[in-house]
């Protein structure tokens with residue numbers, strides 16, 4: 714499909730105060746986000762307003778989609794909404810250190826949207842803050858059950874070390 718987030722700047726920057734609304738729903742694949750944290754189930758809704766200033770463009774709005782993944786500790790399925798606020802500036806000759814530079818007659822908003830999706834995705838998806846996870850030995854979900862594995866193992870190595878310490882102190 715044609716890129717609905719590629720905007721022609723010629724008309725926009727011809728006159729300060731020009732504006733353009735972008736209200737599109739873009740398939741998630743479009744952003745080429747490969748991230749194990751998020752397996753999106755929904756397209757990305759991009760609602761932006763592009764304003765022309767004397768030295769560039771200001772882009773404001775929101776990006777909305779959902780994410781789908783699993784709890785890092787217990788692997789239970791999780792899903793949530795992903796919403797990002799857009800407040801970006803594009804300049805042909807960047808004087809503002811935060812501005813994104815562009816040249817030519819077009820600005821592609823895809824990289825910016827992509828970055829925001831990655832930024833807003835949960836870094837460590839957890840079903841809850843204090844998720845106790847799965848027992849690494851038997852796989853019991855420690856949120857709902859308990860097992861015997863967590864008892865400290867009686868290791869002969871420690872016994873030997875204790876003996877060594879005792880010997881040294883003699």
Ligand SMILES: [Zn+2]
Nearest residue numbers: 784787840844
């Ligand atoms: Zn969990």
Ligand SMILES: [Zn+2]
Nearest residue numbers: 848851860862
């Ligand atoms: Zn166990």
